[in-house]
Amino acid sequence: MKIALLGYGRMGKIIEQLALDRGHTITLKADSKTEHLGFGDADVAIDFSLPHTAVKNIKSAIDANVPVVSGTTGWLDNYNDIVDHCTSKNGAFLYASNFSLGVNIFFEVNRVLAQLMGKQNDYQPSIEEIHHTQKLDAPSGTAITLAEAIIENSDYSNWTLDPNSKDLHIEAKRIEGVPGTHSIIYDSEVDSIEIKHTAHNRNGFALGAIVAAEWIHDKKGVFSMKDVLNIG
Numbered sequence: 001m002k003i004a005l006l007g008y009g010r011m012g013k014i015i016e017q018l019a020l021d022r023g024h025t026i027t028l029k030a031d032s033k034t035e036h037l038g039f040g041d042a043d044v045a046i047d048f049s050l051p052h053t054a055v056k057n058i059k060s061a062i063d064a065n066v067p068v069v070s071g072t073t074g075w076l077d078n079y080n081d082i083v084d085h086c087t088s089k090n091g092a093f094l095y096a097s098n099f100s101l102g103v104n105i106f107f108e109v110n111r112v113l114a115q116l117m118g119k120q121n122d123y124q125p126s127i128e129e130i131h132h133t134q135k136l137d138a139p140s141g142t143a144i145t146l147a148e149a150i151i152e153n154s155d156y157s158n159w160t161l162d163p164n165s166k167d168l169h170i171e172a173k174r175i176e177g178v179p180g181t182h183s184i185i186y187d188s189e190v191d192s193i194e195i196k197h198t199a200h201n202r203n204g205f206a207l208g209a210i211v212a213a214e215w216i217h218d219k220k221g222v223f224s225m226k227d228v229l230n231i232g
């Protein structure tokens with residue numbers, strides 16, 4: 001496949017290497033200095049850019065009739081706008097807050113645990129995420145996806161970064177060099193239950209994004225990693 005990379009930072013560079021290893025070619029490496037996104041004969045676009053640039057990038061790919069997968073986080077207030085745009089242009093789009101196979105399995109474990117714990121009022125759920133200090137958004141997109149599943153299965157209606165709020169608390173820690181660690185904790189007076197996913201590097205995110213790009217390149221519609229991985 002010919003792949004257009006929208007964002008050529010930490011993730012874009014690893015995606016390039018793994019994509020070349022899988023026999024793909026890279027036709028565009030767009031960064032902040034790129035003035036015009038020329039998609040040429042790209043089969044698919046992969047967007048790992050910045051919260052404030054993702055919407056424009058995704059729309060440009062859809063307008064150029066290029067299927068696009070996006071892993072950029074921090075722009076989801078505009079998600080429905082992108083879905084409408086994709087549908088009206090008969091395009092193809094897939095967003096995942098986390099592309100790694102391990103986290104997508106972890107999402108399912110979180111959902112089952114949330115269903116079991118939903119009516120256990122003695123236990124207080126909370127989420128902790130740890131990322132590198134260059135990360136622009138907080139909480140992480142992955143933590144938001146985890147929180148949404150807990151909210152769906154409990155009396156909570158919102159998540160919060162404020163430890164003093166009554167909403168579902170997400171603690172976002174920033175530590176140099178951490179690729180991404182997420183924990184769900186249910187705490188009671190007598191014990192606690194904790195599940196945790198630790199990314200050792202960024203390769204799992206990059207591989208998942210390429211697998212998603214390979215999957216979507218001949219499709220039309222709006223998809224998620226559940227469609228790609230056939231889990232859940």
Ligand SMILES: NC(=O)C1=CN([C@@H]2O[C@H](COP(=O)(O)OP(=O)(O)OC[C@H]3O[C@@H](n4cnc5c(N)ncnc54)[C@H](OP(=O)(O)O)[C@@H]3O)[C@@H](O)[C@H]2O)C=CC1
Nearest residue numbers: 007008009010011031032049053071072073097098099205
């Ligand atoms: N869903 C997932 O599995 C994962 C998601 N992420 C998310 O992906 C995003 C990128 O992460 P990461 O690679 O670490 O970030 P980086 O900051 O390393 O890279 C961002 C890239 O976007 C480029 N960029 C800036 N403006 C534009 C623009 N207008 N068009 C195209 N590219 C642009 C930057 O260019 P320049 O260098 O010139 O500034 C840079 O190359 C983040 O939102 C992060 O949260 C990260 C890992 C996994």
Ligand SMILES: O=C(O)C1=N[C@H](C(=O)O)C[C@H](O)C1
Nearest residue numbers: 073097098135140141142180
């Ligand atoms: O910015 C990152 O690095 C990551 N971002 C994603 C998120 O916000 O959840 C995925 C992963 O945790 C790494």
